[in-house]
Amino acid sequence: MDFNLSLGSLASENKAIPLDHRRLYDVLILGGGPAALTAAVYCMRKGVVTALVTMDFGGQVAETSAVENYMGYKYIEGIQLAERFREQVNQFEISIAPGRRVSGIAPGNNWMVTLDDGSTCSGRSIIITTGKSWRKLNVPGEKELTGRGVAYCATCDAPLFAGRRVAVVGGGNSGVESAIDLAKIAESVTLVQVLPALTADRVLVDALAAYKNVTTLLEHEVAEIRGTASVSSVMVRARTGGAARELDVQGIFIEIGLVPNTDFVRGLLDLNEAGEIVVDSSCRTSAKGIFAAGDVTSVPFKQIIIAAGEGAKAALAACEYLMKNE
Amino acid sequence: MGILNDEVKKQMGAILSQLQSNVGIVFFGQEIECPTCRDTHLFLEELKSLSPKLGLQSYGLVKDAARAAELNVARVPAILLLDKDGRDTRIKFYGFPGGYEINSFLAAIMEVSGRKEPLPAPIMSRIAAISKDVHIQVFVTLSCPYCPNAVMTAHRLALENPRIRADMVESSTFTPLAIKYDVSSVPKTVINETKELIGAQPIEQLLDAIETL
Numbered sequence: 119m120d121f122n123l124s125l126g127s128l129a130s131e132n133k134a135i136p137l138d139h140r141r142l143y144d145v146l147i148l149g150g151g152p153a154a155l156t157a158a159v160y161c162m163r164k165g166v167v168t169a170l171v172t173m174d175f176g177g178q179v180a181e182t183s184a185v186e187n188y189m190g191y192k193y194i195e196g197i198q199l200a201e202r203f204r205e206q207v208n209q210f211e212i213s214i215a216p217g218r219r220v221s222g223i224a225p226g227n228n229w230m231v232t233l234d235d236g237s238t239c240s241g242r243s244i245i246i247t248t249g250k251s252w253r254k255l256n257v258p259g260e261k262e263l264t265g266r267g268v269a270y271c272a273t274c275d276a277p278l279f280a281g282r283r284v285a286v287v288g289g290g291n292s293g294v295e296s297a298i299d300l301a302k303i304a305e306s307v308t309l310v311q312v313l314p315a316l317t318a319d320r321v322l323v324d325a326l327a328a329y330k331n332v333t334t335l336l337e338h339e340v341a342e343i344r345g346t347a348s349v350s351s352v353m354v355r356a357r358t359g360g361a362a363r364e365l366d367v368q369g370i371f372i373e374i375g376l377v378p379n380t381d382f383v384r385g386l387l388d389l390n391e392a393g394e395i396v397v398d399s400s401c402r403t404s405a406k407g408i409f410a411a412g413d414v415t416s417v418p419f420k421q422i423i424i425a426a427g428e429g430a431k432a433a434l435a436a437c438e439y440l441m442k443n444e
Numbered sequence: 445m446g447i448l449n450d451e452v453k454k455q456m457g458a459i460l461s462q463l464q465s466n467v468g469i470v471f472f473g474q475e476i477e478c479p480t481c482r483d484t485h486l487f488l489e490e491l492k493s494l495s496p497k498l499g500l501q502s503y504g505l506v507k508d509a510a511r512a513a514e515l516n517v518a519r520v521p522a523i524l525l526l527d528k529d530g531r532d533t534r535i536k537f538y539g540f541p542g543g544y545e546i547n548s549f550l551a552a553i554m555e556v557s558g559r560k561e562p563l564p565a566p567i568m569s570r571i572a573a574i575s576k577d578v579h580i581q582v583f584v585t586l587s588c589p590y591c592p593n594a595v596m597t598a599h600r601l602a603l604e605n606p607r608i609r610a611d612m613v614e615s616s617t618f619t620p621l622a623i624k625y626d627v628s629s630v631p632k633t634v635i636n637e638t639k640e641l642i643g644a645q646p647i648e649q650l651l652d653a654i655e656t657l
Contacts, residue, residue, distance in 0.1 A: 119483065119542040121452050122589070125459050125550050174593075181589045197544075197589065217646050235648065265629035265642030274588035275629050277616045348628055369628060 124180070124197045132208040137215035139239050143169045145436050146231055146241030148220045151177025152422050153247035153412025153429035155203040160433030162210035166440060169213035169239060171220055171231065176200025177249045178413070179422055181271075188422050199422070215239070220248065222382050229407060242443070243436045246383065246395060246403070246410040247429060250376035250420070255287065259343030260372075267349025267369045272296035279304050279369045285352050286310070287340055288373035294318035294326050296373050301329035308365055309334045310354055343370060378414045390416045401432035407443075409436050447487040453494060459550055460495040464558035468499040468526030472517045474506055480617055484521040484540045497557065499526075516609065519618060523549075525556045534602040539614025543586025548595035548612060555603055563600070563647070570651050571604045578654055580610040583622055583632045594631035594644040601650065608654075 145161045147154050150172030161168040174180065182196030191199065219234040223244065230240045252270040254260060260268055269275040272286075272295070280303040286296050289311030295318075297309045307329070309316075314337050316323050326332060335354060341362045342353040352370050355362040378394045380387075388396045388404035395403055395410040397417065403410050411417075411432035412425035448456070471488050473481035485502060492500040505512050505520045515524055515532055523537040533556050541549035554560070563571075580598040584591035598610035615622040615630060625634050633641040639653045 119447060119487075119540065120586075121448070121542055121546045122544045123452065123455055123550075124544075124547050125554075235646075265632065266626070267628050269629055271588065271590070274585055274590065277585045277587070278622065278628050278630070280616075280619075348626060 122195065122197050124201045130205050130208070133211045134208050134214045135211055137169050137171070137213045137239060139237055141167070141169075141213075141239075142228060143167050143213070143239065143241040144440055145169075145243050145245060145433070146171065146229070146239060147245045147247060148172075148231065149177065149247035149249055149412070149414070150175050151247060151249045151412055151425060152179055152203060153249075153414075153425040153432070154245070155207050156426040156429035157245050157247060157411060157433040157436075158207045158212055159210070160430050161437065162207075162212050164433070164437045166437055167213075169215065169241070170207070171215045171218050171233060171239070173217060173219050175204040175216075179203075183273075185422060188426075220382055223386055223408070225386075225405075243407045243409065243439055245401075245429075245432045245436055246408065246414060247412045247425075247432070248379040248382075249413045250378050252372070253375045253377045255340055255343075255372055255374065257340055257342055259345065259349075263343055263345055263349050266347065267345060268343060269369060269371050270373075272299055272371050272373065275369075275371070276300050276303065281305055282369060283367045284308075284369040284371060285340075285354075285365055285367045286371045286373060288375070289313060289316040289318060289334075289336075290373070290375065291318045291322060292375075293373035294322040296371050297332060298322070298326055298329065300371065301326070301332050305331065307332045308367065310338050310340060311336050312339050312357065313337070340370070376413070380414060392416075400435040401428060402435060407439060409439075446490050447483060448490050453490070456491065456550065457494045459554070460491075460498070462559060463495055463497040463554065465528035466497045466499060467528070467553050467556045468501065468530060469553075470515065470524040470526060471500065471502045472505050472508075472512060472515075472522040472524075473502070473520050474504050478520050480540050481521045484523070487540065487542075488523065498553070519621075521617075525552060527556055534606070534609035535599045536609070536611040538611055539617035540586075541612065541614075544589050544592050545584060545586055545595065545612065545614070548592035548599070551592070551596050552599050555600065560600070560603075563604075567647060567651070568604070570655070571601060571608075574605050574607055574654060576607060576657065577636075578605075578608040578657070579636055580608065580650070581613050581625070581634045582611065583613050583615050583625065583627045583634070584630050585615050588630050590644045591631040594633055597645070597647050597650055598633060600647070601654075 144166035145168045147170045180200040222232040224230045285308045287310045337357045344351045352365045353362045394416045397415045401409045409432040411428035413420045492498045595612045602608045602610035
């Protein structure tokens with residue numbers, strides 16, 4: 119039995135305080151992944167009044183099983199690395215609004231941020247580190263049947279599909295990994311890939327080939343997900359043409375990558391074609407006083423260590439901005 | 445070979461050293477037709493040995509049917525928590541609380557001992573105003589990083605209002621129950637058989653659902 123323990127903060131010092139909605143913060147950090155938490159440590163060490171608004175601690179790191187390329191740790195579980203980050207932040211008297219998402223940013227004398235519960239807070243500067251979330255297919259039935267057979271987290275939900283028939287969409291690493299996990303317990307797995315070949319790493323593609331209950335449909339796309347109370351079938355169609363056909367499955371796992379969480383700054387900040395916030399080499403965005411770091415930005419290569427480094431840079435750039443604009 | 449390795453024991457010991465008052469763990473199992481009962485019991489015995497503030501009582505679902513009925517225990521393995529005065533906290537775990545669920549389990553023990561984060565006053569008054577019987581079931585799998593939050597939210601409600609009871613249900617252990625409630629995604633929270641929430645929702649969402657029962 120494994121134990122994915124992440125309660126280290128209960129055993130260590132926690133000086134964090136609740137967010138004060140009436141206070142004007144020097145820096146508001148939006149997000150809770152490695153970029154956010156690194157920025158928080160840098161801001162607190164600089165002595166600027168800082169608040170952190172986040173749904174969770176660790177972001178995608180907390181969902182990663184093993185991390186073997188974050189310096190200082192030859193091997194660490196994602197959830198444990200996230201916990202170390204959190205402990206390092208909690209040693210400061212930083213304001214934290216946990217379990218909160220940002221719904222909008224409005225300009226004024228300072229920046230005013232609206233949270234998902236309707237409350238607001240304001241900052242002289244903002245660091246956006248809201249990361250990415252799962253990309254959706256945007257086909258009929260997907261939204262209605264999410265959690266009712268449409269799944270985005272194979273490790274979470276695979277055990278619920280033991281002995282059943284499922285489809286997996288996406289031929290990259292996460293799609294093929296999910297197909298392998300599901301092939302071990304499901305009756306059958308149909309892997310749907312839009313490209314002419316699987317793009318996952320060679321070792322994964324070879325591992326998948328060993329399962330006899332897996333069918334791969336290349337150059338196919340999902341047209342519709344059908345079902346009332348739960349998924350009853352999925353319509354797929356060849357990209358080369360022809361009529362759609364029905365796959366008799368009870369579940370569909372969607373593993374087609376990630377999209378940046380930038381809906382709340384659309385129209386306010388310059389975004390690139392991928393929807394990422396465009397930043398310069400000092401993490402500055404197109405709006406004065408707003409900085410961004412990590413996977414949500416246009417910086418190439420999404421890695422934990424890069425996000426953390428960018429978070430440090432954004433914090434220092436924000437502090438410099440505050441000094442010059444006093 | 446025990447259930448907990450030395451490293452995990454050390455980490456859990458450090459957390460449990462922060463316990464405020466005593467917490468009573470109650471285990472219900474049975475010797476036949478319960479493949480996970482033995483390991484769950486062994487785990488609890490090892491956990492108990494990590495802190496003098498933890499107690500452990502063990503019962504059989506059939507053998508101690510009267511006690512099971514008194515504590516509303518429906519299936520095994522079941523784990524319940526009692527406060528320092530031996531009162532039922534209405535917090536239950538159905539299934540081995542391993543994987544990510546170790547976090548909701550230890551968090552519940554800490555909260556019952558008195559180590560809990562204060563909730564905002566408006567939330568507390570909404571919880572206090574609930575005057576009907578509420579039964580919350582949170583379906584999880586042990587490989588789900590989002591699930592412990594949903595479990596912790598439900599258990600916190602149970603801890604704050606005696607009309608509320610809240611269960612973690614490990615879906616792979618209790619397959620027929622997961623099928624009955626059509627669980628195809630976790631966490632899934634079922635309230636009084638009639639309302640359901642998908643995903644780990646904030647406490648406000650749970651209260652919204654309860655208030656419209």
